[in-house]
């Protein structure tokens with residue numbers, strides 16, 4: 001029954017069109033008169049967070065230009081290349097806060113209004129299938145964002161040592177740049193980041209320019225600049241920038257050699273000189289997870305370490321780590337967890353936020369695989385048993401239906417991870433790891449649902465697994481092992 005419901009929801013979101021009057025159109029000079037041109041929908045169809053994302057277009061690329069000043073203010077511009085998926089008389093972007101000083105579509109100023117966190121653009125006539133570019137200039141002082149999914153603010157952070165960084169999962173990307181803020185609309189990114197003199201700057205992907213060696217993007221007052229290219233499709237919430245006085249991009253030759261991809265980290269001065277020992281195991285971790293999940297999905301990896309963030313987040317190719325995570329005895333396991341998300345969450349992205357166990361359960365299971373890698377199968381068994389006991393005591397609810405206002409609860413991690421351990425026992429090592437490798441390959445750079453994963457596991461195992469998944473995902477109690 002739940003599986004039938006899940007299919008219905010996918011069809012609903014795929015066919016979602018704007019039928020209500022929520023978008024208030026202002027009179028535009030070039031507004032389409034043909035009735036076949038209509039505004040794109042104000043949401044992309046996520047049943048947990050209906051206002052996230054938008055309909056009517058598909059973003060191909062974001063270019064974000066951002067200059068952080070010593071007084072805490074930011075001047076920014078974003079250029080969004082998109083393709084219309086219907087005849088558009090207007091469309092929405094998601095955007096909260098800031099002050100917009102200019103907005104153009106294909107070089108022409110067009111009318112826009114702001115309705116809560118919806119940026120409503122009108123006065124256009126874009127035919128289905130046509131490419132268009134939206135250019136927006138904006139400025140302000142970044143503010144924390146009250147997430148609908150978490151009990152603490154996220155988005156742009158102002159760290160205790162003046163460092164600036166972004167942690168946006170799940171819904172705060174649009175608190176720092178206008179976007180189609182949902183993992184269903186992944187795009188490539190360019191970041192041009194500028195900071196005051198003495199600041200290091202970083203973003204996702206490959207650094208293609210550094211420290212004002214591009215005269216055009218170095219700031220007038222002697223600041224520093226860098227440009228980064230994220231050439232694999234990326235969900236908006238995984239986009240990040242980080243700036244800090246004395247921070248540096250530091251190569252990790254040991255991990256680069258072991259992994260066969262460039263591993264580099266963005267570190268404060270003391271860690272640049274003396275990186276933590278566990279960090280140099282990044283290459284070994286990549287190799288270990290590749291054996292379980294298939295090839296690492298991107299061309300680079302590393303972490304950015306900051307003060308003033310109580311957690312860690314798997315930003316694509318540059319995971320964010322709060323300093324207390326780095327100093328904790330379990331740092332190595334958090335490294336494995338965020339690395340595993342590069343496959344599950346970043347390359348294979350959710351199609352709807354209610355499926356968050358597909359991210360967190362898989363990353364948590366990677367921690368158990370690391371125990372097995374280090375200490376063998378008996379230690380793995382013991383780890384699974386210990387986590388099962390802890391989950392039983394915690395009394396977690398079903399991981400398949402997390403509360404929308406507490407999306408990242410313990411269940412999606414622990415019951416999600418234990419589900420995978422149980423699936424391995426249920427279908428055997430060969431079918432289990434084949435399922436993981438085919439899943440990461442088939443849905444690479446795209447989106448998957450819980451139903452996609454179940455269907456694949458059944459395809460590989462050659463039998464119905466409906467009852468197994470039903471009790472593990474939707475049962476009130478943790479199933480007996």
Ligand SMILES: [Zn+2]
Nearest residue numbers: 337359360363
């Ligand atoms: Zn995680």
